[in-house]
Structures are given as structure tokens and as C-alpha cells.
Amino acid sequence: MRKYLTLAVALLMAGSSVAQDDIKLPAPNKDVKMTLMDALQQRTxxxxxxxxxVDDATLSQVLWAACGINRPExxxxxAASAINAQDILVYVVRAEGAWLFMPETNVLHKVCDKDLRDDVAGFQKFAATAPVSLVLVSDKAKFGNRSRGSDQLAAMDSGYVSENIYLVCTALGLGTVARATMNHEVLSRELGLTDQQVPLLNHPIGWLK
Ligand SMILES: Cc1cc2nc3c(=O)[nH]c(=O)nc-3n(C[C@H](O)[C@H](O)[C@H](O)COP(=O)(O)O)c2cc1C
Incomplete structure (x- = not known):
């Protein structure tokens, strides 16, 4: 009995580590049928x-493919990452707010209650019609002392994550486009970014029409 009580308390405590408004995503289903060659053929x-x-199960697949942990040990x-800095943070922007993807726990941590999709879209209004957008931010502090050349490394690292997003979206029947266009200042403010955290690319994502 005591064993079960201890287990129940432990489970409750584990549950409470996900803050209110945070979202624990389902484990990503990696059993996707499209071959890599077909995804490359169809990427557009x-x-x-x-x-x-876009449901949370699908979002979990997209985020894992983007920059999820594939070698837990x-x-x-x-995504390959210069000096394994893993500087690319992925923010999820939906009508109900914005969240930071936490790859280690597969949790979305809420950072903003506003609908920032217009600010992701900038002057390209089509982008605001996507139900979800991912914003790729480089946290250049993760390059530590190697700050020389970090702008280029950050840009390249975001490209690897971006291509992963293109390919997984293709394989799942979702549409997306990599975009450098966005309202950088508003997004930096509303997402609570530091001076070292720079939005580089975004990906509106939705089911094909
Ligand atoms: C770094 C980068 C930035 C881009 N920025 C935008 C953008 O701001 N808006 C947009 O509509 N497309 C953007 N694109 C998408 C390109 O326009 C698109 O990849 C190109 O036209 C080729 O089309 P494809 O991706 O279907 O092959 C960007 C692509 C890359 C790689």
C-alpha cells in the first residue's frame, strides 16, 4: 500500500513539473511511411x-524532426549543429499564444498569451493564415567564447533545422515554407528574447488545401 502511495505522490510531483499553460506533447510517432527520396522529390x-x-501529435512529429533528441545518451x-552548440530554439506560434519547444522533455513552455501570427507574417499576409508557425531563433550565447563567426554559424544551423522541417512536413502531408520575412522586433519583445537570441527563420505550417 505504502509503495503505491509513494508512486502516486511521485506521479503527482512529476505532473506538476509541467507548469500551467505548458503543454506536454505526445511522444513523436516515427513510423512515417514516405521514403526520404520521395520526400526530397516532393519538397516544395x-x-x-x-x-x-495541426494537432499536438503531428506537431510533436514536426518538432522532433526539426531538432529533437535522436541520441539520448x-x-x-x-539537426547537425556547429560545435554541437544546439543554438536553434524553436518557438511555436498559434492563435492561443506562443510556446518554446523543450526537446529534452517534449514540453511546450508558454511564453506569450497573444496571437503573434501577424508578426510572424510581416508583409506576407498569407503566412498568418497558417494554423501554426515555427520561429527559429539562434541563441548565440550558446557559442560561448567562439563568438567570432557566430552569425554565420547561427544562420547555417537554422538552415539544417529548416530543411528537416521541410522534409517532415512533406512526409506528413503538411505544407510549409522557410521565411526570413517577419517582424523581428515585435517577436523578440513578445517572445521575451535576450540580446543574444536572434530570430532567423520561420515556417508557417498547415495541412494542404
Ligand atoms: C533562407 C531562406 C529565406 C526565405 N525567405 C522567404 C520569405 O521571406 N518569404 C517567402 O515567401 N519565401 C521565402 N523563402 C522560400 C524561397 O522563396 C523558396 O525556397 C524558393 O522560391 C524556391 O522554391 P522551393 O522551396 O519550392 O524550391 C526562403 C527560403 C530560404 C532558404
């Missing part, structure tokens, strides 16, 4: 989306 930029929501990720 898509700028029109259905308004059907070394905590390395699906």
Missing part, C-alpha cells in the same frame, strides 16, 4: 494552407 514551398488545426539532435 507551400504558401496556401487549410485552416484545419549524448543528448544530440536530428
Amino acid at each position: 514551398s507551400v504558401r496556401e494552407y487549410s485552416d484545419k488545426a 549524448s543528448k544530440k539532435i536530428t
